[in-house]
C-alpha cells in the first residue's frame with residue numbers, strides 16, 4: 428500500500444523544472460489555488476501535475492506524478508473550484524454534522540471546510556481498512572490521494588463496466604458500507620459514479636458529503652445509499668435485494 432516514505436529533499440535542478448511546470452498552469456488556477464498547488468510540490472507529494480481526468484460541478488480531478496514522499500507512481504489531485512456556487516446546496520451535509528461548527532464567511536471558507544471534510548472522511552475510512560483511496564495531503568481547496576488505477580490508467584466507474592459477478596460486487600459494496608457504518612461514517616452519495624472497479628474490487632470515492640452518525644439525517648442518508656445501489660443492481664443485473672432489510676442488518680449491531 429502506498430504511503431509517505433522518504434524525507435529526502437528534491438534535487439535542486441528538479442525543483443527548478445517543477446517551478447516551470449507550475450507556471451504553465453498559472454493561467455488556469457487562481458492565485459490561492461496556485462499557492463496551494465505549490466505546497467504539493469514543495470512537500471514532495473507530486474513532482475508534476477499531468478492532466479485532468481474529470482471536471483465535475485464542484486471539483487476537477489487531476490493525475491499527477493508522485494513526488495518522493497509518496498511511495499507510488501501516481502497521485503490523484505482533487506481541486507475544489509472556489510468560484511462554483513453549487514456548493515451552497517451542499518451545506519446540508521456540513522450543517523448538522525457535529526464535527527463542524529457554524530460555517531460563516533466566504534465561499535472560499537465553505538469550500539475549504541468541504542475539502543477538509545473529504546480528507547478527514549478518507550482518513551477515517553482508510554484507517555479502518557475500507558477500500559478507499561488513501562489520503563496523502565490536504566490544504567485549502569486541494570486533496571492529494573492514492574491513485575486507483577492500473578499502469579497509469581484510472582480504474583473505470585461501476586457505471587462503465589459490465590460485471591462478471593455482480594452479486595459478489597454488490598455484497599462487497601454492502602460490506603464496505605457496513606464497515607464505514609461501524610466507524611460511524613455514512614458515505615451519503617453512494618452511486619455507480621462514485622465507485623471505481625479495480626481488479627474486480629469496488630473502491631468507494633468522493634467522500635466530501637459523508638457524515639458521522641451524530642448527523643440528524645445520517646440514517647436517512649444510509650437508507651438512500653442502500654436503496655440507490657440496490658436499485659442500480661436490480662436495473663442493470665436483475666438482482667433483487669430488500670433495502671429495508673439490509674438497512675436493519677447494517678444498523679443492528681451498532
Ligand SMILES: Nc1ncnc2c1ncn2[C@@H]1O[C@H](COP(=O)(O)OP(=O)(O)O)[C@@H](O)[C@H]1O
Nearest residue numbers: 481483484486488503560573574575581632633
Ligand atoms: N483516487 C482516484 N483514482 C482514480 N480516479 C479517481 C480518483 N478520484 C476520482 N477519480 C476520478 O475522477 C472522477 C471524479 O471524482 P469525484 O471524487 O467523484 O469528484 P466529483 O465531486 O466531481 O464527483 C471519478 O468519477 C473518477 O473517474
Ligand SMILES: [Mg+2]
Nearest residue numbers: 620621632633
Ligand atoms: Mg463523484
